[in-house]
Amino acid sequence: MIDAFMTxxxxxxxxxxxxxxxxxxxxxxxxxAYISGAESIALAFLFHALLAPDLGLTQAIVGTVLMPGIxxxxxxxxxxxxxxx
Amino acid sequence: xxxxxxQTLSFLAAALLVIIGMAGMLYLDNLIKKLxxxxxxxxxxxxxxxxxxxxQGGIVPILEPGASLSDFPNExxxxxxxxxxxxxxxxxxxxxxILAALIVILYKRxxxxxxxxxxxxxxx
Amino acid sequence: MNETITxxxxxxxxxxIPILTAIVVNLLYNRGRAIRAVSIASxxxxxVISLVSPYGFQWFTGQPGVTxxxxxxFNANVFSWKLSLxxxxxxxxxxxxxxxxxLLLFVVAISTKSLKKNFGPYIALMFLTYLSAAxxxxxxxxxxxxxxxxxxxxxxxxxxxASGGGAxxxxxxxxxxxxxxxxxxxxxxxxLILGITGYANITxxxxxxxxxDLSGMYNVLYxxxxxxxxxxxxxxxxxxxxxxxxxxxxxxxxxxxVMLQTQSKLTLVxxxxxxxxxxxxxxxxxxxxLSISILTMVIGIVMALIQTDFRWILAYLIVSHxxxxxxxxxxxxxxxxxGGLFQAVNDVIYMSLLLVCCEMVLYFGRGTSIKFSGGLAxxxxxxxxxxxxxxxxxxxxxxxxxxxxxxxxIQAALEQGLPEVAAVILMVSVSTFIALFRAIYxxxxxxxxxxxxxxxxxxxxxxxxxxxxxxxxxxxxxxxxPQLALNFxxxxxxxxxxxxxxx
Numbered sequence: 152m153i154d155a156f157m158t159x160x161x162x163x164x165x166x167x168x169x170x171x172x173x174x175x176x177x178x179x180x181x182x183x184a185y186i187s188g189a190e191s192i193a194l195a196f197l198f199h200a201l202l203a204p205d206l207g208l209t210q211a212i213v214g215t216v217l218m219p220g221i222x223x224x225x226x227x228x229x230x231x232x233x234x235x236x
Numbered sequence: 237x238x239x240x241x242x243q244t245l246s247f248l249a250a251a252l253l254v255i256i257g258m259a260g261m262l263y264l265d266n267l268i269k270k271l272x273x274x275x276x277x278x279x280x281x282x283x284x285x286x287x288x289x290x291x292q293g294g295i296v297p298i299l300e301p302g303a304s305l306s307d308f309p310n311e312x313x314x315x316x317x318x319x320x321x322x323x324x325x326x327x328x329x330x331x332x333x334i335l336a337a338l339i340v341i342l343y344k345r346x347x348x349x350x351x352x353x354x355x356x357x358x359x360x
Numbered sequence: 361m362n363e364t365i366t367x368x369x370x371x372x373x374x375x376x377i378p379i380l381t382a383i384v385v386n387l388l389y390n391r392g393r394a395i396r397a398v399s400i401a402s403x404x405x406x407x408v409i410s411l412v413s414p415y416g417f418q419w420f421t422g423q424p425g426v427t428x429x430x431x432x433x434f435n436a437n438v439f440s441w442k443l444s445l446x447x448x449x450x451x452x453x454x455x456x457x458x459x460x461x462x463l464l465l466f467v468v469a470i471s472t473k474s475l476k477k478n479f480g481p482y483i484a485l486m487f488l489t490y491l492s493a494a495x496x497x498x499x500x501x502x503x504x505x506x507x508x509x510x511x512x513x514x515x516x517x518x519x520x521x522a523s524g525g526g527a528x529x530x531x532x533x534x535x536x537x538x539x540x541x542x543x544x545x546x547x548x549x550x551x552l553i554l555g556i557t558g559y560a561n562i563t564x565x566x567x568x569x570x571x572x573d574l575s576g577m578y579n580v581l582y583x584x585x586x587x588x589x590x591x592x593x594x595x596x597x598x599x600x601x602x603x604x605x606x607x608x609x610x611x612x613x614x615x616x617x618v619m620l621q622t623q624s625k626l627t628l629v630x631x632x633x634x635x636x637x638x639x640x641x642x643x644x645x646x647x648x649x650l651s652i653s654i655l656t657m658v659i660g661i662v663m664a665l666i667q668t669d670f671r672w673i674l675a676y677l678i679v680s681h682x683x684x685x686x687x688x689x690x691x692x693x694x695x696x697x698x699g700g701l702f703q704a705v706n707d708v709i710y711m712s713l714l715l716v717c718c719e720m721v722l723y724f725g726r727g728t729s730i731k732f733s734g735g736l737a738x739x740x741x742x743x744x745x746x747x748x749x750x751x752x753x754x755x756x757x758x759x760x761x762x763x764x765x766x767x768x769x770i771q772a773a774l775e776q777g778l779p780e781v782a783a784v785i786l787m788v789s790v791s792t793f794i795a796l797f798r799a800i801y802x803x804x805x806x807x808x809x810x811x812x813x814x815x816x817x818x819x820x821x822x823x824x825x826x827x828x829x830x831x832x833x834x835x836x837x838x839x840x841x842p843q844l845a846l847n848f849x850x851x852x853x854x855x856x857x858x859x860x861x862x863x
Binding site: 157160161164167168171172174175180183184187190191194197198200201202203204205206209210213214217218221222224225226228229230233234 | 243257271275279287290295296322332
């Protein structure tokens with residue numbers, strides 16, 4: 152039980168890093184915002200594993216709803232794709 | 237050889253997030269990408285602060301009824317770092333909101349998201 | 361006044377009153393008179409509180425235990441990390457915050473008169489800027505320092521963006537992006553200091569550094585020093601980041617710039633003293649601070665000399681004179697610190713004088729560009745007198761206050777065996793005179809084109825006239841009796857040099 156939990160925690164460490172890189176490599180800004188939200192879920196789980204469950208809850212709400220929400224609003228008011236030139 | 241515990245691994249992940257975020261903020265040209273890089277940077281700082289308080293094999297620092305008071309200070313995870321993280325999350329949200337508002341205003345004025353065009357100096 | 365041990369009533373009031381005023385002023389939509397009354401009353405209350413407050417501590421949590429004989433101890437071991445979040449109000453804080461309250465009072469009075477549209481949120485931002493600077497000045501723990509710096513930089517961006525115009529919004533965006541970077545850096549520094557010492561309280565952290573063996577941890581100390589210095593450079597607009605800050609200074613309305621420059625000078629003093637107390641004994645720390653200050657002075661004055669607009673000249677002069685403040689602090693000796701702190705007080709006052717004069721030039725409908733203006737001296741002779749007095753004060757001419765602090769700084773530099781630094785300080789004060797007088801000659805003294813000129817004289821508004829007279833009076837009084845200000849500063853400088861762990 153404990154080992155499974157820790158294994159998931161180790162996976163989340165990798166997931167956070169990969170998510171960060173993947174979010175910045177997207178050309179589609181909307182997809183980048185979604186991926187940064189997904190990275191936040193991994194981070195929230197990691198907070199839980201690092202003995203701070205209250206922060207995990209906060210991060211899950213703020214990082215996956217509020218922050219990408221603000222970014223998506225900004226994208227809707229501006230443009231979706233990165234300019235090429 | 238440093239043992240790869242959860243704490244050291246998450247420190248590593250935090251360092252990577254900070255480096256990725258800072259590099260993204262400095263070198264990416266798109267303003268929204270810079271904004272996303274900032275959220276990654278603040279996530280990295282949060283992760284570093286939370287993993288500071290981690291105690292190997294410790295317990296969540298909430299005093300449950302019936303728990304022994306004498307063991308609690310030694311076993312519980314430290315709470316100051318996470319306390320700071322809560323503030324950092326709030327600051328991150330407000331900074332993101334201000335940045336997004338300024339980006340939208342400047343997009344309406346200049347019609348582009350490229351930082352090299354929007355932030356070009358105009359004096360002289 | 362006596363130091364009190366118990367929690368001080370004035371510190372919470374200094375924090376809470378600006379917040380309440382900001383909320384109330386925000387709610388008063390479209391009622392200019394009411395906003396003016398509320399904001400002026402609240403600024404006056406802040407001035408009175410800062411003047412009459414006794415000295416002492418305010419503990420938010422983790423208060424030190426009071427022992428039987430009435431003294432207090434910092435050894436309240438609750439958990440392994442103590443939570444002593446602490447504010448201190450002493451003589452240094454008193455003079456800095458009083459000067460800032462005085463400026464806030466008149467800035468609010470002027471701006472509520474001159475702005476036409478809904479200015480509630482704008483005044484609210486002004487009060488919150490005051491709050492952040494006061495908090496930075498009073499804190500004695502890294503946690504509140506970090507929060508206050510973050511809030512302060514967001515508010516600067518807000519004030520600048522509210523001043524309108526594409527250039528102002530650009531400046532705000534750039535400033536906020538960098539604030540995000542340096543704020544995160546400050547959080548990392550906080551994390552590292554917590555990790556090394558175990559304390560967020562600056563006093564406890566310094567004691568812990570003294571007691572414990574840190575031989576293997578010097579690299580971590582240097583990293584946290586570097587991040588703290590990054591936020592110092594950023595918040596005060598020192599050398600590598602001076603384009604951002606000077607952009608901010610000249611894009612905002614000049615009366616807003618009065619508050620912005622006050623905030624950044626106070627931040628420079630506060631974080632500079634923290635750096636000195638915490639890392640002053642670290643090898644090469646003071647040298648790094650000193651070189652950054654000298655770079656700031658030189659770059660700022662050179663940039664000011666080549667500008668062709670009064671607002672740009674003032675913006676770069678403010679940056680360059682920030683270097684004068686930090687050079688004193690980073691010398692690290694008693695005389696140097698006193699000179700730096702005194703320079704901060706003087707700088708805030710005479711730069712405000714010049715900025716208000718600049719505001720009046722704009723108010724009279726004249727441009728601030730050097731090339732296309734002139735002949736204001738005939739139309740507004742009183743303003744010309746004020747701006748020349750401000751120039752003399754800024755360039756360190758004897759009867760004014762700038763002379764006294766620059767004299768102390770030069771003496772401190774010579775005492776340390778650094779005549780080069782003294783030469784740079786002299787060069788800054790001479791070049792300040794040249795840069796300012798170039799602008800004043802072409803805007804005021806040069807005969808203007810006769811076609812555009814009417815015959816009637818421009819009249820200074822009453823509030824502005826009172827403000828200008830008061831500022832000139834302060835510069836003269838501090839120039840003739842510098843002891844009035846130095847009495848407040850010597851104790852703090854002595855503490856920083858000899859007992860750095862005491863706030």
